[in-house]
Amino acid sequence: MIIYDRFASAYQRGPYLRFSQNLVESVLPDYLNEIGVKPSKLLDMACGEGSLAVGMAKLGYQVTGIDQSHKMIDLAKERANQADVDVTFLVEDMRSLHFNGEFRLVTCFFDSLNYLLTIRDLQDAFNGAYRALQPSGFFIFDMNTIYGLSVDWMREETYIQNEAQDFIEIHRQSYDYENQIATMDVTIFMEHGACWERIDETHRERGYPIADIQFLLNETGFMIAGMYGSLKNRTDVQTTSPRVWFTAHKPG
Numbered sequence: 001m002i003i004y005d006r007f008a009s010a011y012q013r014g015p016y017l018r019f020s021q022n023l024v025e026s027v028l029p030d031y032l033n034e035i036g037v038k039p040s041k042l043l044d045m046a047c048g049e050g051s052l053a054v055g056m057a058k059l060g061y062q063v064t065g066i067d068q069s070h071k072m073i074d075l076a077k078e079r080a081n082q083a084d085v086d087v088t089f090l091v092e093d094m095r096s097l098h099f100n101g102e103f104r105l106v107t108c109f110f111d112s113l114n115y116l117l118t119i120r121d122l123q124d125a126f127n128g129a130y131r132a133l134q135p136s137g138f139f140i141f142d143m144n145t146i147y148g149l150s151v152d153w154m155r156e157e158t159y160i161q162n163e164a165q166d167f168i169e170i171h172r173q174s175y176d177y178e179n180q181i182a183t184m185d186v187t188i189f190m191e192h193g194a195c196w197e198r199i200d201e202t203h204r205e206r207g208y209p210i211a212d213i214q215f216l217l218n219e220t221g222f223m224i225a226g227m228y229g230s231l232k233n234r235t236d237v238q239t240t241s242p243r244v245w246f247t248a249h250k251p252g
C-alpha cells in the first residue's frame with residue numbers, strides 16, 4: 001500500500017492544507033513576479049490533494065499535477081471540478097517523470113522531496129524536473145532540514161495532531177541519527193456510522209545536508225538562483241532553519 005492512500009481523507013481534515021493555501025495566496029505570486037515568471041505551464045510534483053495546483057490554475061497557470069497516491073489524485077480531481085478549473089492530474093512517481101521540455105516552472109512543496117530516502121532517488125527526481133523544464137525554466141521546492149527533522153520534529157514524541165467528535169489523529173515520532181531519517185507513525189480513528197475505522201500509516205522523511213542538495217542540483221545541470229530559510233521573507237538559511245527553500249534555474 002502506497003503512503004497517503006489511506007491517510008488522504010485525514011490529510012484533508014488536518015492543518016496540512018494551510019501550507020499550500022498560504023503559498024498560493026500570499027507567497028508564490030509575489031516571488032514569481034520578482035523572478036519574472038508570468039502565468040505559463042506549471043508542473044507541480046507530488047501535488048497531493050491539489051490545493052496548490054488548483055490555486056495556481058485560478059491565477060492563470062496551465063497546471064499539471066502528479067502524485068504517486070491514487071487517492072490524493074482522486075481528491076485533487078474533485079477539487080478542480082468543484083473550482084471549475086482545468087488541471088491535468090496524473091498518478092506518477094516523481095523519480096521517473098516522463099516530461100520533456102514542456103514547462104516554464106516546476107514546483108515541489110511541503111516536505112515531498114524528504115520522502116525520497118536515498119541520494120539516488122533525490123537525483124532521479126531532480127533529473128526529471130530538469131528534463132521537464134524548458135530552457136530558462138525554474139524549479140522551486142522546499143525541504144525539511146536535518147535540524148528540522150531531528151530537533152523540531154522531535155520536541156514531542158507523541159501528540160494528538162487533530163481531534164473532533166468523529167475523528168482523532170495521533171502521531172508518534174522517532175529519529176534515526178545514523179541514516180538521518182525521521183519516522184512518524186500516524187494512527188487515525190474515524191467514525192463511520194456505528195463503527196470506528198482504524199488507519200495506521202508510517203511516514204519516513206530524510207533530511208539531507210544542504211551542501212549535498214546544492215551539489216546534486218549542480219550535477220543535474222541547474223544553477224542555484226536562490227536559497228532561503230523563508231521564501232516569504234527571503235531570509236538566509238541558518239543552522240537552525242527547520243526548512244530550506246530552493247530556486248534552481250535551468251540555463252537558457
Ligand SMILES: C[S@@+](CC[C@H](N)C(=O)[O-])C[C@H]1O[C@@H](n2cnc3c(N)ncnc32)[C@H](O)[C@@H]1O
Pocket residue numbers: 003004016017019020045046047048049051052066067068069072092093094095108109110111112115116
Ligand atoms: C506532505 S504531502 C504534500 C502534498 C502537496 N505538495 C501539498 O503541498 O499539500 C507529500 C506528498 O508527496 C507524495 N509523494 C511522496 N513520494 C512520492 C513519489 N515518489 N512520487 C510522487 N509523489 C510522492 C505523497 O503522496 C504526498 O501527496
